Amino acid sequence: xxxxxxxxxxxxxxxxxxxxxxxxxxxxxxxxxxxxxxxxxxxxxxxxxxxxxxxxxxxxxxxxxxxxxxxxxxxxxxxxxxxxxxxxxxxxxxxxxxxxxxxxxxxxxxxxxxxxxxxxxxxxxxxxxxxxxxxxxxxxxxxxxxxxxxxxxxxxxxxxxxxxxxxxxxxxxxxxxxxxxxxxxxxxxxxxxxxxxxxxxxxxxxxxxxxxxxxxxxxxxxxxxxxxxxxxxxxxxxxxxxxxxxxxxxxxxxxxxxxxxxxxxxxxxxxxxxxxxxxxxxxxxxxxxxxxxxxxxxxxxxxxxxxxxxxxxxxxxxxxxxxxxxxxxxxxxxxxxxxxxxxxx
Amino acid sequence: xxxxxxxxxxxxxxxxxxxxxxxxxxxxxxxxxxxxxxxxxxxxxxxxxxxxxxxxxxxxxxxxxxxxxxxxxxxxxxxxxxxxxxxxxxxxxxxxxxxxxxxxxxxxxxxxxxxxxxxxxxxxxxxxxxxxxxxxxxxxxxxxxxxxxxxxxxxxxxxxxxxxxxxxxxxxxxxxxxxxxxxxxxxxxxxxxxxxxxxxxxxxxxxxxxxxxxxx
Numbered sequence: 298x299x300x301x302x303x304x305x306x307x308x309x310x311x312x313x314x315x316x317x318x319x320x321x322x323x324x325x326x327x328x329x330x331x332x333x334x335x336x337x338x339x340x341x342x343x344x345x346x347x348x349x350x351x352x353x354x355x356x357x358x359x360x361x362x363x364x365x366x367x368x369x370x371x372x373x374x375x376x377x378x379x380x381x382x383x384x385x386x387x388x389x390x391x392x393x394x395x396x397x398x399x400x401x402x403x404x405x406x407x408x409x410x411x412x413x414x415x416x417x418x419x420x421x422x423x424x425x426x427x428x429x430x431x432x433x434x435x436x437x438x439x440x441x442x443x444x445x446x447x448x449x450x451x452x453x454x455x456x457x458x459x460x461x462x463x464x465x466x467x468x469x470x471x472x473x474x475x476x477x478x479x480x481x482x483x484x485x486x487x488x489x490x491x492x493x494x495x496x497x498x499x500x501x502x503x504x505x506x507x508x509x510x511x512x513x514x515x516x517x518x519x520x521x522x523x524x525x526x527x528x529x530x531x532x533x534x535x536x537x538x539x540x541x542x543x544x545x546x547x548x549x550x551x552x553x554x555x556x557x558x559x560x561x562x563x564x565x566x567x568x569x570x571x572x573x574x575x576x577x578x579x580x581x582x583x584x585x586x587x588x589x590x591x592x593x594x595x596x597x598x599x600x601x602x603x604x605x606x607x608x609x610x611x612x613x614x615x616x617x618x619x620x621x622x623x624x625x626x627x628x629x630x631x632x633x634x635x636x637x638x639x640x641x642x
Numbered sequence: 643x644x645x646x647x648x649x650x651x652x653x654x655x656x657x658x659x660x661x662x663x664x665x666x667x668x669x670x671x672x673x674x675x676x677x678x679x680x681x682x683x684x685x686x687x688x689x690x691x692x693x694x695x696x697x698x699x700x701x702x703x704x705x706x707x708x709x710x711x712x713x714x715x716x717x718x719x720x721x722x723x724x725x726x727x728x729x730x731x732x733x734x735x736x737x738x739x740x741x742x743x744x745x746x747x748x749x750x751x752x753x754x755x756x757x758x759x760x761x762x763x764x765x766x767x768x769x770x771x772x773x774x775x776x777x778x779x780x781x782x783x784x785x786x787x788x789x790x791x792x793x794x795x796x797x798x799x800x801x802x803x804x805x806x807x808x809x810x811x812x813x814x815x816x817x818x819x820x821x822x823x824x825x826x827x828x829x830x831x832x833x834x835x836x837x838x839x840x841x842x843x844x845x846x847x848x849x850x851x852x853x854x855x856x857x858x
Contacts, residue, residue, distance in 0.1 A: 349767050351763065351766060351767060375769045375770075375771060376769060377769075378766070378767055378768065378769040379768065379769035381767070383764065383767045383768075385760060385764060387760055389758070389760040389761050389763070389764035391761060391778070391779065391782065391783060392857075392858065393782035393785060393856075393858075394782070402765070402768065402770075403768040403769070405778075406768055406769055406770045406771075406774055434858040436857075436858055437858075450768075454768070454769075
């Protein structure tokens with residue numbers, strides 16, 4: 298494996314007296330798309346400011362292309378920052394400059410010649426789908442368009458890493474989807490490494506192949522969406538992050554459910570499965586093999602990345618229920634018993 | 643109205659305009675860097691010089707605390723030193739500027755403070771130097787508000803120049819006092835007031851239009 302583009306080693310940082318980052322370590326390879334998720338106050342923003350060299354962590358190292366950015370002098374950091382593109386939640390475009398002027402700013406800072414700037418601005422407008430918008434001003438654009446300008450600006454100086462700080466949080470669902478598509482295209486076309494920081498699981502679930510979760514300054518999970526869904530049952534800290542995107546128990550059922558088993562009770566469980574074997578007729582197979590009633594209560598199969606992932610709440614009722622549970626346990630990625638309903642639901 | 647009076651009013655108006663525009667120009671040229679200094683050296687600023695920021699802040703506030711009519715008198719020796727005389731329109735520009743500098747500096751500081759810190763972070767993250775931040779972010783982004791500060795300063799200078807008129811600066815203030823107060827010529831005084839009102843209206847309208855145009 299080649300050396301990682303970004304290597305974070307044992308980073309700790311205090312912010313306003315409390316430990317905002319607590320011994321964080323991870324590495325990101327070139328071309329990866331990584332989601333960094335956490336609730337507000339989890340330390341996301343502090344980590345971001347450390348990654349783009351706006352803040353120096355108290356302890357630990359951050360290696361960008363193998364170069365430790367935590368020990369550089371301020372004047373050298375100015376150059377380091379030019380290798381990182383930053384996309385902001387509130388766009389942070391200069392209202393005094395036109396779209397072209399905003400996109401050209403990093404080039405101007407890097408000392409590019411005027412004709413070069415002009416050429417690059419045109420390329421970037423093309424890339425983000427804003428041809429002909431060069432003379433407009435930010436106040437004339439919609440949120441989604443502003444963010445496209447923000448992305449073009451972040452890409453202007455050919456950064457080796459693109460950091461997106463809640464880049465879609467201020468946008469409506471439609472613009473969010475189009476911005477995420479744009480970022481995916483950019484990753485595919487340019488092979489650019491992208492880290493997207495967010496508090497919404499919805500944003501990263503389809504977009505990032507790898508997800509890092511922060512909670513109270515600690516890295517609590519590093520894996521694929523499927524890992525998140527499978528570990529969600531065991532790790533209590535992950536549950537609030539997943540709550541928005543997971544199927545929930547229907548309200549009337551939630552009232553009936555009890556923790557202990559009883560004869561002839563229906564078992565209710567959450568099942569996560571990925572890869573091959575999700576799509577075959579799961580329920581039919583259960584019914585046939587064990588002669589029981591298998592019901593899908595909530596959830597279904599979605600495609601994450603390129604693979605189908607099932608996240609479902611199901612209920613099983615029948616004589617050979619326990620055999621079926623063992624069978625499912627061996628077949629799926631993870632399974633969690635939510636409870637029992639004494640009589641048939 | 644006699645042509646003589648009309649001529650005097652015209653003369654005085656030109657004198658007032660000269661005082662107002664010259665002293666405001668000096669106030670901006672010196673006051674804007676002062677405002678930038680206060681904003682960039684203060685808490686959370688680009689440069690970390692809290693002591694220097696405090697000193698400049700105290701000086702600015704001390705100057706602003708002195709009533710203009712008293713400042714006029716205190717500054718007579720300085721005015722003589724710079725202008726060679728303490729009388730006349732040119733001489734009045736000295737105390738007017740010295741009152742205008744801290745005035746403009748403080749309101750320009752407010753305008754500059756309004757600039758979104760996210761923009762400063764964005765340019766910092768692009769690898770912009772502090773000078774780039776001042777030149778490409780602070781000043782252009784605050785420009786519409788700074789034009790507002792300029793308008794307010796111009797109008798304040800109209801009032802102050804009338805006060806300077808009482809101690810021999812010429813201009814509309816001088817005219818109003820001499821004819822209206824000392825000679826009980828109410829007509830001339832009312833004419834002067836009308837000219838002042840029109841002058842302030844025109845300044846305000848132009849200032850607003852310019853600020854709106856700059857806002858895109």
